[in-house]
Amino acid sequence: MSEPVVDDVAAQPQLTAEELQRLPPELRPGPDGKPPKITPRLLKSMRGHYFTVKHPTLTCGHKLDLINFPKRNCDGCFFHFFNTHPQLVEVTDQFYRAHGKGPLVGMRGEKYFRAFVRYMVTIIRLKEEHDNKSVLSKESRVLAASIQSRPDGTD
Numbered sequence: 001m002s003e004p005v006v007d008d009v010a011a012q013p014q015l016t017a018e019e020l021q022r023l024p025p026e027l028r029p030g031p032d033g034k035p036p037k038i039t040p041r042l043l044k045s046m047r048g049h050y051f052t053v054k055h056p057t058l059t060c061g062h063k064l065d066l067i068n069f070p071k072r073n074c075d076g077c078f079f080h081f082f083n084t085h086p087q088l089v090e091v092t093d094q095f096y097r098a099h100g101k102g103p104l105v106g107m108r109g110e111k112y113f114r115a116f117v118r119y120m121v122t123i124i125r126l127k128e129e130h131d132n133k134s135v136l137s138k139e140s141r142v143l144a145a146s147i148q149s150r151p152d153g154t155d
């Protein structure tokens with residue numbers, strides 16, 4: 001199978017050493033100082049390296065699925081899931097404050113709700129242990145504190 005080669009731009013931009021360092025190794029100039037030809041094969045190999053969602057193994061020993069909510073009932077997985085989805089946390093937090101537990105459980109399920117509450121409580125505790133100030137808003141801390149003290153909010 002022949003590989004068509006994308007035409008070189010006539011004038012190659014001059015990159016600084018620092019810019020070259022930031023390039024993926026596949027795109028750095030070869031020994032002859034010329035940048036590699038961009039072939040479909042090269043693009044494909046780069047896609048695998050740089051654009052595939054990897055599912056790293058967590059300290060709990062499970063593989064983290066970066067896209068789906070963890071199916072396992074594992075606090076480590078839940079924590080890392082929320083930790084990699086700050087926007088989801090924010091939206092959930094806002095939804096909970098606006099609508100309360102019932103609608104949130106109705107929408108995302110009891111498991112999600114419990115995991116979310118645990119995550120919030122853990123984050124707040126870690127933050128306070130570390131530097132005594134929270135990245136979360138004051139409202140979120142109040143919320144977590146109220147969930148924590150509510151018997152139906154945690155296990």
Ligand SMILES: [Zn+2]
Nearest residue numbers: 060062074077
């Ligand atoms: Zn796990």
